[in-house]
Amino acid sequence: MRFSNSFLDEIRDRVPISQVVGTRVTFDKRKSNPGRGDFWACCPFHGEKTPSFHCEDRKGRYHCFGCGVSGDHFRFLSELDGISFPEAVERVAEMAGVPMPARDPEAEKKDKERASLTDVMEMAAQFFQDCLQGPKGAEARAYLRGRGIASVTQQTFRLGFSPDSRNALKEFLAGRGVAKEQMEACGLVVVGPDIPVSYDRFRGRVMFPIEDTRGRVIAFGGRALSSDVPAKYLNSPDTELFHKGNVLYNHARARRAAKDGPVIAVEGYMDVIALAQAGVENVVAPLGTALTENQLELLWRMTGEPVLCFDGDNAGLRAAWRAADLALPLVQPGRSLRFALLPQGKDPDDLVREEGREAVDALMAAARPLADLLWMRETSGRVFDTPERRAELEQTFRELANRIRDENVRRHYAQELRERVQSFFGSSRQPGGRQRGGGFPHRAGGAQGRHGAAAGRFAVSESLARSALVKRAAGVMPLREAAIIVALVNHPALIDEQFDQMDKLSLASPDLKSLRAALLDAVAHDVAHEREALSAAIAAAGLGEVLERAQALVRRANLWPALPEAAFEDAREAFLQALHLHRSAGTLHRELKAAEQALANEPTEENYRHLVEIQAQLRNVQATEALIEGFGILSGRAGRS
Numbered sequence: 225m226r227f228s229n230s231f232l233d234e235i236r237d238r239v240p241i242s243q244v245v246g247t248r249v250t251f252d253k254r255k256s257n258p259g260r261g262d263f264w265a266c267c268p269f270h271g272e273k274t275p276s277f278h279c280e281d282r283k284g285r286y287h288c289f290g291c292g293v294s295g296d297h298f299r300f301l302s303e304l305d306g307i308s309f310p311e312a313v314e315r316v317a318e319m320a321g322v323p324m325p326a327r328d329p330e331a332e333k334k335d336k337e338r339a340s341l342t343d344v345m346e347m348a349a350q351f352f353q354d355c356l357q358g359p360k361g362a363e364a365r366a367y368l369r370g371r372g373i374a375s376v377t378q379q380t381f382r383l384g385f386s387p388d389s390r391n392a393l394k395e396f397l398a399g400r401g402v403a404k405e406q407m408e409a410c411g412l413v414v415v416g417p418d419i420p421v422s423y424d425r426f427r428g429r430v431m432f433p434i435e436d437t438r439g440r441v442i443a444f445g446g447r448a449l450s451s452d453v454p455a456k457y458l459n460s461p462d463t464e465l466f467h468k469g470n471v472l473y474n475h476a477r478a479r480r481a482a483k484d485g486p487v488i489a490v491e492g493y494m495d496v497i498a499l500a501q502a503g504v505e506n507v508v509a510p511l512g513t514a515l516t517e518n519q520l521e522l523l524w525r526m527t528g529e530p531v532l533c534f535d536g537d538n539a540g541l542r543a544a545w546r547a548a549d550l551a552l553p554l555v556q557p558g559r560s561l562r563f564a565l566l567p568q569g570k571d572p573d574d575l576v577r578e579e580g581r582e583a584v585d586a587l588m589a590a591a592r593p594l595a596d597l598l599w600m601r602e603t604s605g606r607v608f609d610t611p612e613r614r615a616e617l618e619q620t621f622r623e624l625a626n627r628i629r630d631e632n633v634r635r636h637y638a639q640e641l642r643e644r645v646q647s648f649f650g651s652s653r654q655p656g657g658r659q660r661g662g663g664f665p666h667r668a669g670g671a672q673g674r675h676g677a678a679a680g681r682f683a684v685s686e687s688l689a690r691s692a693l694v695k696r697a698a699g700v701m702p703l704r705e706a707a708i709i710v711a712l713v714n715h716p717a718l719i720d721e722q723f724d725q726m727d728k729l730s731l732a733s734p735d736l737k738s739l740r741a742a743l744l745d746a747v748a749h750d751v752a753h754e755r756e757a758l759s760a761a762i763a764a765a766g767l768g769e770v771l772e773r774a775q776a777l778v779r780r781a782n783l784w785p786a787l788p789e790a791a792f793e794d795a796r797e798a799f800l801q802a803l804h805l806h807r808s809a810g811t812l813h814r815e816l817k818a819a820e821q822a823l824a825n826e827p828t829e830e831n832y833r834h835l836v837e838i839q840a841q842l843r844n845v846q847a848t849e850a851l852i853e854g855f856g857i858l859s860g861r862a863g864r865s
Contacts, residue, residue, distance in 0.1 A: 236296065261281025272290055276290040297316050353384045368383065384430075394422070429449065445512070473510075478526065486527045486529055489510070520547075533566065603617070718795065783798075785797070
């Protein structure tokens, strides 16, 4: 029986090859990396004691480096179990939960037609590429140059241009013997009962070929060059070859590059291309729609924890929340998501063009888990000033945890979210269930406790919720404090200029306090004039490792003015800004603590208004593009503006 290529591709895509191989071998836990779909075992085809048999989910292939056997799902079962190819297909289809097709001559005919359709799409792709390089493509080439897309990148992604003509592609294909029915089946022309003569679907657009997992062109996306058209981006319609909810842009290339890091999902074609040009090749994008369950499954087959990186605006944040809701029931051990939150108003294309590969790496390093995003969504912009509202938040998190199908993951989520709620609202109560302070909650310790009683009960803005995620990513060493101390070490002239401020500097981190003390000691011994001498003095004081951690934190966050490569004028400007923010925040935190204590002791309307006013001032300080956007107080943009 002959099986269609689409059927074989479907069951191969649904069942990781490790699942097929794992029914016959025991994978070596030390060499295997399940999170990356990378498995090693002793070869079942020849006797060996050291694992040399390798199977890779993202490629859907196995290979033994000992005896040389290799193949896919079906060949593995056929050769190992001695069964026929149709029997092997039947077994994999059963594992995939896909019914076996009945022999259908009409379906076989359609399969041949689909093969011919890929030929038509290849012709169209070549036509668009030639048009981009021809006289009519001058405006499109200028647009791509303006977006910073190099010629070699254009060729890698096979970018093209569709002339602003109703018949250019149609006539080209007709001249090569392509029937109008094939053009229509590929979605290359617009047809309909009210359209007497079909015409080219894509006109006056930069063209992005969309490929399947084998690298075959199956659809196109087009970006309009004119601002007058209704749709800036236009995709091919669903066809025999293309179903946009089942395809990821750049899937084949990203799968090959997935060994270099987790796969990143961004929103658009240009984001993918700009990141790939900067060397971040393990990037994909959904095709103009919200991420679908099938696309999420494709991501998980490439990597256990893909990073979703949506644009830094409200629409991007809503897309992240939708993705979180989609993924939550499906998470399981080794399958989850992380979220990279971009600065407000930025997309990945902007970020990599303006700040380079390092900014992208820092953003990915700070990507936060699914649990953090859920917490941010349910608490940002909300007020929890009554028992009912606090109980509602607890109920919301219970319901979210209960949506997870995997029992073990569900239990851990329930525990994690319960502990966060308890820490957020505090648990210090007097006997008899009465809270201290005239019925107002009192906090003792913990992250929320440092900000006093009202932190959990009043609104947490979306900006400050993002700030909290960034603080968690930075660890116990505060990023702003680290940037200040690192700037002093790397630019010792600041010590002379700002000695009084440095001497009075209030630091929360014990490690950074020790570094500051070492700097003061170096000044006393007159060795604080050169960076090398200062670093040697710090190392002699046994604080070299602390300085390395602080430097690494600052470098990961791309706080470039604090680093040695920065010009002194840039370092001074950013240092003074950081110092001002640090002093302002410190003063406001002290006032906030006093106001919270006053409100707890005397819950009057006046004390409440005073507390809210201080909270607003603190938010204003934090809103100066510092911790809010996730790039710290010395962001690359702030330093360069």
